Amino acid sequence: MILRPIACVLAALFATSPVHADDFQLQRVLVEGARASQLGIADSAGAGSAGARELAGRIAYRPGELLEVTPGLIASQHSGEGKANQFYLRGFNLDHGTDLATWVDGMPVNQRSHAHGQGWTDLNFLIPELVGRLDYRKGPYSAREGDFSSAGVASLTYANRLVKDIASVTAGQDGYRRAMIAGSPEVAGGSLLYALEAMHNDGPWTRPDDYRKFNAVLRYSRGFANNGWSVTAMGYRGEWNATDQIPLRAVRDGRIGRFDLVDDSDGGQARRLSLSGIWRRTDADSASKVSAYAIRNQLELFSNFTYFLDNPVDGDQFAQPDRRVTTGLDATHTWHMHRSAQLSSDLTVGAQLQNDNIFNGLYDTRRRQRIATTREDHIVETSGAVFIESATRWSDALRTVAGVRASNYRFRVDGDRPENAGTAHDTLVTPTLNIVYGPWASTELYANYGQGFHSNDARGTVATVDPKTLDAVDPTPGLVRSRGYEFGIRTEAIPKMQTSLAVYRLDFDSELTYIGDAGNTEAGDPSRRYGIEFSNYYRPLKWLSIDLDAAWARARSCAHSCERHSDNRIPGAIEGVAQLGVTVDPSGPSSGSLRLRWFGPRPLIEDDSVRSNASLTLNGRIGYRLANDLRLELEGFNLTNRRASAIDYFYESQLQGEAAPVADVHFHPIEPRSLRLTLVKQW
C-alpha cells in the first residue's frame, strides 16, 4: 500500500502543543491497557478514577463495596442488608455517609437531616453493571464540592450506552439469588438504556434477612456525553429483616449464638424513585452543564440497640421513618482561555440549589407497633451555593486550581413540640487552593489546602429541649467548617507502576458522632486528624495487575481547641486500612483475582480503654469463558473463614434477665465463607 502522504499529515497533526483547547473536559482514556494515568489530570494525590473494567473486576458482597475502589475506604454493614452501609475513610467512622459525599449520575445520595443518621447514604439502588466510571477525591480541596465532602467524594456515572446487552443470573449460599438484564438499543436517533434487577439474600443469620430488592432504570439519551442530553428514571424497593449488633457478653456466656439476634422484629423497608436529567454542551472554548433531579425516598427502619435498658417490659425498639422529596439543580459553565503556548486557564462558575421536604420521626415501638412518640417533624431544608474556580496551567511544570464557594442553608423545622420548632440560617464561605508542580516527565508534587463543611441535622439547629429527657439544650450551628492541608506525590517513574503518597491534616470545628444507643448522630467537640495514604498499581505484564493501598490515620477529639495536645479518641475512628489485590487475566478462557483487605483497629471509647480488633479478610473470584458471549463466574467471600467484626460499638445495654445495665462491646460479625456462582450472557 502506498502511504507516502500520511507521514506528511501526521507531522502536521502531532506538531501541536500538548495542551489543546478542547482537552479540558476530557479524562485520559485507556489505550495502553493499564489503569488510566492521573498525571496532568488530578489535582491531589488522593484523587482518582476507576473505569468500568476495573469496577467489574471488583469482588463486592454488596453494591456499596464498589466504593472501596477508593484507596483507604471501607464499606461495611452492621444491620440488615437493606440498610445504608457503614463507611470508613481517612480516620473517620463515617457512620452511614456523614462526611463522605456520594453522587450517582449527578444526584446526591446523602440524605441530610435523616431520621437515622446525618448524610444517610443508601446505595442499594445501584446496579453495578451500569456504572461506567467512579471518580473519587479525598479531602476538602475543591470548591465544586459542598456538604459532606470533607473526608471525600465518590461520584458514580451510569453509561448512556452499554457496549453489549447483558443478562446474568446468580445463585449463592445463604439464600443469595440475583437476576438482572440490561440493554441499550438505539431508538429514534438516541440510546434507550434499560435495566432490571431482582435480588434476594438471607445472609448467615439465624433469623434470615429475607432481603428482597427490585431495581429498575430507564434512560433516554441523545448525542454524546459532552454534547447531548439524557433523561433518567430510576426505581428501587427493598424489604428486610435485620440482625443488629449483639452484646459480646451474651455470646461469650452462650446465651446467644454468633449469628443470633436479640430483637427478632428489627428490620425495615426502603423505596426510592427518581427522575433526573443532564444537558451538556462543549466546544473548543467553553463547556456548560446543567443537571436537575427530583428524588422521592421513603424509609421504614426498626432498630433495637439497647434491648431492655429503657423499657424492661416492651423493650427498647424504636422506629425512625423518613420520607422526603429532594429536588435540585446544578449548573456549571467553563471558559477556556488560551493565552500562549504555555499559559492556559479554565474559569468555571457554578451554582447548586437543593431543597428537601422531609417528614421524619422517632417513635418507641414494640414489634414494629408504635407505643410512644419521641418526636415527629416536618423539615424543609433549602440550600444554595455558588462557586468560582480557576484552573491555570502556568507552564509545563506548574498548575494551580484555586476556588471559593459560598453556601447558604435555611432550616425550617415544624414539629410536634413548639419549643423545638423554628427557622435557622447559616452561611459559609470556603476557599480552596491546589498547587501541582511536575518538572519531570512522570512525577508530580501536590500541595493542597481547602475548607469544607458538613451541615448538621436541621432538628438540632432550632432545638431548645431534648425530647427524651426534656433537659434544656443549646441549638447547634447549621454548618460546620473543616480545614484540610495535604502534601502529596504521584509518580510513574517505575515503568508500568503508578504510585501516590499523601500526608494530610484535617481539622473539624465539630465532629459528628454516632450515638450507638440512641440511634442518631450528635454534633460534638472539634477534632483533628493526621494521616498518610500510600497507593500503588503495578501491571508488569498485560495479564497481571497488582494493587496495594495502605492508609494510616490518627484522630483526636479536642475539648475546646485542637491547638493544645489532646488524647481523647473518637469512637469508631479507623486507624488503618490496607488492601492487596492481584488480578490475572491471560488470553485464555480463565481469569481470576484475589483481594486481601485489612480493616484496622478502632478505639471504641474516648479514653481508648476498649478497642476493636483489626480484621483480615480474603475474597476471590474465578471467571471462565464458556463461549464468546457466555461467561461463568465464581465469587468467594471471606475465603479463610475468619471470625471478625464488621463493626463494634461500646455502650450500655440490658438484656432480659439482667438486673442492671451492662457496659459492653456490641458487635456485628462479618459473614462467614460463602460462594456465589454467576452466569453472564452478553450480546
Add this chain to the structure above:
Amino acid sequence: MTLRGFKGMCLALLLCVSTAASAHRFHFGMTDISYNERTKSTEIVHTYTAHDIEALLLNLYQRQFDLSDPEDQDVLRKYVERQFWLAAQDATRLPARWIGMTVDANSVVIYQEIENTPLSRLATIRQGVLIDFLPEQINTVNLNQGGAVRSLTFTRQALEQPAQ
C-alpha cells in the same frame, strides 16, 4: 489535487500549526484507498489521532477502553463501519472487511479491504468518522489510482461524495 499539491498543503498546514501556538486543536482523519494488484483487493488505511478516538469512545459510552483488546476494538469497528462506507454504481455497499488496527500513544491506524474489487467499481464514498462528534473534523480521503493520488475532503457539510 495532485500528490504534489497535497504535499504542499500539508507543508503549509504544518507551518501554520507550529507557529500559531495551537490555540485550537486541529481534528484530522486520513484515509488512503488503493488497489493492490497482487491481491486484487482494494485496501483502505485510516489514520486518526488517538486523542480524538479516545474522546469519542469516552463520550459515547462514558467508560474507558483498551484498544489493544479485541473486544474493545469491536466497539470502534462498529462505529467506523457505521460512519464510513463505499458504494458501487448501483448504490449497493461494497463489503469492507475489517482486518485490524494498531494503536500507539499518538495515532490509531485501521486496516480494511474489499476483496476482488478494483477502484473503478467505487462510485460513492461516505467518510463521517468523528465528524458527528467533532464539528471541526476534516477527513481527507486519498484515492490512489495507478500512482496518481486524488484527494477528497469530507466535512460535516460534505459527508458523501462521488468517487469518480
